[in-house]
Amino acid sequence: MKSNQFRLDHLAKLVQGQVIGDADLLLEGLASLTQANSNQISFVNSDKYLDEAISSQAGALIVTSEMQAQLNQHNNFIVVQNPYLAFAILTHVFESKTVQRGIEATAVIDPSAMIGDNVYIGHYVVVGPHAVIGSNTVIHSQTKIDEYVEIGEDCFIDSHVTITGRSKIAKRVRIHANTVIGGEGFGFAPYQGKWNRIAQLGSVQIGNDVRIGSNCSIDRGALDDTILHDGVIIDNLVQVAHNVQIGENTAIAAKCGIAGSTVIGKNCILAGACGISGHLKIVDNVTLTGMSMVTGSILEAGTYSSGMGLLENSRWKRTVVRLRQLADVPLTKLVKRIDDMQAQLESIESTLKLRK
Known part of the structure; x- marks a missing residue:
């Protein structure tokens, strides 16, 4: 066995997962769902990646039990509660390390x-x-x-x-x-x-x-x-x-x-x-x-949060102009305007109620 190959059951043990499929399957690396081949293992982090998982060529998948039930096209799995955490742990297995001392x-x-x-x-x-x-x-x-x-x-x-x-x-x-x-x-x-x-x-x-x-x-x-x-x-x-x-x-x-x-x-x-x-x-x-x-x-x-999200340039310029205009108005004047508007609305509402 090559030094950079690991059996599926060995990898499952490292992440405290359950093997479904060929426990003796040899895997030589981690890869994304879209790029993985039959010698690599990938992971499915949520349901939004199920379509990619279905078409993936990965030799094995790290999944939850709920996801595994929806992936009949695949045969080899490591079933865990948290696939992303399991993936993080396995990156250390395949990582290139400095062994020289x-x-x-x-x-x-x-x-x-x-x-x-x-x-x-x-x-x-x-x-x-x-x-x-x-x-x-x-x-x-x-x-x-x-x-x-x-x-x-x-x-x-x-x-x-x-x-x-x-x-x-x-x-x-x-x-x-x-x-x-x-x-x-x-x-x-x-x-x-x-x-x-x-x-x-x-x-x-x-x-x-x-x-x-x-x-x-x-x-x-x-x-x-x-x-x-x-x-x-x-x-x-x-x-x-x-x-x-x-x-x-x-x-x-x-x-x-x-x-x-x-x-x-x-x-x-x-x-x-x-x-x-x-x-x-x-x-x-x-x-x-x-x-x-x-x-x-x-x-x-x-x-x-602070700051302002991205706007199209012309909208941004108009917004900046309005902000500058707003800054020139004293806060007390703004509060008074809002109070006046609220009083007018209440007056209109009262008139409409009387007409009914």
């Missing part, structure tokens, strides 16, 4: 650094004095681990990453290419027309199972630490400023910017290109839709 000859490691077992340190990596690298951690080429930085076990650090500011990173953290952790926060004191730099004396703490995409910046704190708690996931091109705290299992999509000293709760979702002002508090279980601009604290869970 050891330290490349071009890496530069300070003698005082502590390196765990089964570590891979790639070409031209620099590890500074008193840094700690946990067991089974993989660090790819041209990454810089500065002095006193601590990285836990089973982490993945991609190429061209810089980790500085005495940052502390827990276990199973993934940091992707070109990201900077612990860089200097944007702190300046204005005086007599000049900006006076504030030395950033804090650090960064990153919890277990955090994922940080490429080209992100997580700044160290001015005094207190910047903290990303367990399970936080961050997309590419995200800026987290100094002293920010992000609660467990919060998800942040690309191009979001979070200003300094803001505290974000657990299980929040920030869709793409959201901007959050500094020194705010956002409670647990808040969702911000794309391009929302948050200028005040959010103290109640729920979904929030």
